[in-house]
Amino acid sequence: MRILVTGATGYVGRNVLPQLVSAGVDVRALTRDPARAKVPAGVDLVRGDLSRPDSLSEALEGVERMYLFPAPETAREVVARAVKAGVRRIVVLSSGAVTTGYDTDFHLPVERAVEESGLEWTHVRPGEFATNTLHMWAPSIRAESAVYDPHPDAVGVPTHERDVADIAALALLEDGHTGKAYTIVGPQPLTHAEQLEAIAAAVGRELSFKDVTAQEALAYYQALGGWAAANAPFLLGLVTYSNEETTPEAEHQYDKDTVEEHPTAESVTNRPGRTFAQWAQDHADDFR
Known part of the structure; x- marks a missing residue:
């Protein structure tokens, strides 16, 4: 199984990568600048940019599951390309502001693009990032x-980015998270x-x-x-x-x-936040 991690050098993405490597899956990381990116050994670095969907062909080749960093302007085209490439599951880095109704024009359009694609989906909605x-x-x-x-x-x-990454990694690796939106706080x-x-x-x-x-x-x-x-x-x-x-x-x-009360990562990972x-x-x- 090959998993693509977009936003691979971000605070969450960089913490998703080692968990996927440890699980023994084929891991590919998308970055604008492979020469500067620092990733765990065994990760396949591929150049690409979510703001330029036409740059994603190589990155999407052979990918079954995908961690999607939010880029609302191009979300529908990115998701359409993922569908065409054969991706079956997308885990979205979203925001707790969607849950509370404050976010209608940034993370929400990405969620909707993924939901309407017909693919398996999970949204991870952290509140305030530490x-x-x-x-x-x-x-x-x-x-x-x-x-x-x-x-x-x-x-x-405040929520530790590693808690967010733990949930994203589980949703990528395990079954049982499809169709769920996890809103978490610290x-x-x-x-x-x-x-x-x-x-x-x-x-x-x-x-x-x-x-x-x-x-x-x-x-x-x-x-x-x-x-x-x-x-x-x-x-x-x-x-x-x-x-x-x-x-x-x-x-x-x-x-x-x-x-406002929301669960911590423990509700998904069974480990204290x-x-x-x-x-x-x-x-x-x-x-x-």
């Missing part, structure tokens, strides 16, 4: 031992202050919050560019998921009892 703090906080922690966050009491339920709600404490313990030095407003924090993240700039308005509570303007107080939870403290230890060098 890696959000890496994108947002790591630059200022490395430079200033501080973070630009005006809401230390805001509550999240094992415990934590304030931003508690998350920063965990990172401080992992890196071995004191860290603090900058005394900033949401607009001042936004200006900092916009200057960083990239992922942080693109997602800061939502994460700071200045816009809703659908990009409507709001106030920070409207978008952030301050009471752990009001956080990884804590944020463990995630911080796993990524300590990224914050140093």
